[in-house]
Amino acid sequence: MKHSMTPKQFFQTVLFGEIWEAMKVTWRHMFHKPMTFQYPREKRIIPDAHRGALCLLRYEDGKERCVGCDLCEAACPSRCIKVISEEDKSLPLERYASEFYIDITKCVFCGYCVEACPVNALAMTKMYEFSTHDKRTLLFDKKRLYDVGERHLSDAKKYLYAHNLEKEGDESRAYRYHFPESIKTVQSSTE
């Protein structure tokens, strides 16, 4: 195949026309505000609905919200949640999770567990920095999850509001499950 070249093409090739074209863009951007930011010194603003680290929450009075219903475990598509529930020895007839594990290495951050939670005990936060030297620390236990919840309480609340799960005031009380009293305590208090 014979190659032929017009004079315009010839000059463009000799004078590196594409480079000048590109340099034009660079020149233009020199007068723009930068789009990137300097992670980790600078941090990105994250939307409320962001699905970050999972955490467990407490009520305002400090009581654990989780009732150990195992529904998050059932909803989890990657089977990374393990709940061990039992009767609260100090508060008979109340169910709670004596142990709670989330294997973050398996978690796909789908947020199904939060949707499944009937008492809004689980929430997602804006925390996404999990990097570690030891993979074993990524098995979050109950204490760690409550710690995350305490540290990122406002973010967790915002997540729930953003997903239209948590309600304010009286409506929120409907979520809090009230366990029945034992007839024994009722009888002894009337005596």
Add this chain to the structure above:
Amino acid sequence: MGLKPVTTPDAEAVTIELSLDGEMVQAKEGVSLYDVIASTGKIVPAMCYHYTFDPFGSCGMCLVSQEGKKAPVRSCTAKATAGMVIRTDGEDLVLARKKAVEKHLSVHPLDCPVCDADGHCELQDMAFHHGVTNLENAKQKNIPEDTRSLVLDFNMNRCIACGECINICKDVQRIDALQFMKKGGFNQVVAKGDQPLDCEFCGDCLAVCPVGAITNKFSKYGYKPWQLKKTTTTCNYCGDGCQLYIETKDTEVVRVTSPLSWKNKWGDRTDTVNGHDGLCVRGRFGFQFIDSPARLLTPLIKTESGLQETPWIDALDFAAGRLAQVKAQYGPQAIAGLITARCTNEDLYVFQKFMRTVIGTNRIDSSARYGHINFVRALNRAVGVTRTMNTSEEINKAKAILIVGANITETNPVASLRVKAALGVYKAQTIVVDSAQTNIAKLASHPIMVNPGTEGLYVQGLVKSVIEQDFIDEEVTGLHPEALSAIKQAVNGISLDVVSARTGIDIAQIHETARIFAEASRSIIICGEGLLRQSGGYQHMLNLLDLAWLTGKLGRKGCGINTYTEEANEQGALDMGVAPEFLPGQVAFDDPSARERITQVWGGTFPAGDSHSHLMNILEGCRSGEIKALYLVGENPLETLPASVDVKGALANVDVLICQDPFLTETGKLAHIVFPASTFAEKDGTVTNQEGKVQFLRPALDSLGESVLDWHIMAGLAHGLGSPLGYETTHDIQQEIRNVLPGYYNLGRPSKIEPRLTHYFGNDFAQQVGERYRLPEKSGHQRQFGLRMIQLIYHSGKLSTHASGLMEISPNTNRLRMGPEDMKQLGLNSGERIRVTSDTGSLEMLVTEDVSLPPGSCAVPEHFNDPPVKDLMTCQIDPTTGVPYFKLTYVSIEKA
């Protein structure tokens, strides 16, 4: 199709036709319309229906439309009549049913997340099926939860008032411990009289509750149904052989359930003749021993500093070495073995084969020796039958039932439901001869409360009365006139006056019970430990056979003699030949043809030795030094037999004592070698229930720690002794049992019973019948009270004392039970300290009132050895069967 109401099994209802969704359907007249619909395979939702009891009609879900009626009708309470035109499907019906669900849900707390029934809840299913998403006017009941009972919690907020719990308790269990009570504006289920629930705790109410209103304390909040792995296996507590589901989560047993559930609600009321698929308290709540911390985890070997944990390989090597040493030094006859009848058929088979071929001794026995063998040997001798004669269906449909010395509601609660159905549903006449007012006696038409230990005498009285009143069946007895005259002559020696005086029962009553038994078209005898485990048990059994034969009940369809066994596989132990007198298949040990057949499979020779080396002779042999090594598999004679037998001395006298058990028993503490064995929940194999049904055990868990199956240990010992048995799996053993006992695993329907009496009545019948009908010597006991060791419904042997649930329900109270009259006479109050003295010993304990006991009688549960009441007992040994009788003694009681 259920026959409701059923009053007699003989009555047949008229067959009618009705139209169902455009198709003509045949049905029995008067049955529930719901049953007719269900029998065609159509499923109409119903939350208060269960086939085991009559329709209740409270849930309002089973609506169908009937031509000629404006509103939908409840099909469960409607009776099927000829010419009905019924439609079961349609938009209007779905809407009507949806309304019913909404009505239930509007007062339901919607606490599904914390409810134990979540995922196994009929109300949830119904709400889902009918698309209930929004509730108007929902309100909360705010009823406190009734946690007063030891086992069950009643959360009446969740109750939908279906009444299933109340109905099953009343109609199936015939206990009637629950009732409806209007409290706080709602109908609530409460225990009778709003007291803390204190019943038999069978847990059937828990099983049929379609919501989570009744929950179980032992597994409360610990699970969600979908997390549990279900294993179908057979209960190991008694001979009923109930099928149960062991539900496990990871490595722990969470709960035990059974096929009885609101989910299995469709069926035929008459199906319950084969059992209602429920369980008793032991099966349902006595599972904690499986993963008990008291389980043995490693083999132990006795050293100077006590029992030391040892690796398996060393322990097996040591045991095999010691056995080989004893065998070489003293011969194989110096080794003996005992095995518990809670083991599987495979364990039992390998045990007897190991002892007979590898060791070469016939000194083996099982715990069937404690009584069941009396029953089997008497029946085997007389009629050639080796198990109970009736199916549960025949018991259900009996016209008269004679229960002698069997507290069946306590020892075999599920089998006793068939008797309860017979007397409740089919109105059978029931005669209960016992020395206490048992629960079955309370329901019986003729409760006969005899003096302690005179049950056998009462049977003699019945035989005498049958002859006196001439209720003899001419046709049957005409075939063996010499036997009839022998019996007639024999009973001449006893007079009803004396029987009446000794038993404490009027002659008129003896005559009446004899008449009822003889005149009924289908009479069934059920005998139990009060007869078989008391002095002269074998003779009494033969007397019962005489009674059945004289009245023509032996071999007639629907009649027969039965017993219920205490341990799960007593029948299997005898079938597998774990008794010195039997080879596998219950043929005589010295039967040459059977020996030849079995040696063809085994390929070895049979040991020398007699067929009399039973349990008591083995212990005697240990004491005399004749037996040098004893191999105990799950047996614990030290805690079972009274001190007068001197088991301790016997065990201390042997050179090698090998104990194999899931737990470290008192006997195990004396042992030189202890092997950890698996429990039934970890085994695969089969057990034979008292009816002769071979049922499967399936492993629900891996064996705890290093414990292994019993037969593995025997196979290991055989290997160590240089003659491997060559089994790799349980299947190999089953294959061999099939060869030795063709057809054992698929018995199917038990074969018809053909009494072969010619042989029995030949020989020395006349002579031995003369010996049988003799009034027992008036025992010269000065002591006033008959002390019996009784079984509790909450316990079975010693095994159940390792189940923490059962120990919570029924702890050891250290109390002697006495009738109120005796206590008044002695000036005692419940909880006072008393001194109990028998001929062999004396001890102090507390006393408690038990209204079921007649004057002159007192009782102690046999499951606990603290205080060691069994040591007050004297022990008699049956001259024929070698059964030790030690359940009754006479004591004097005084304030301590």
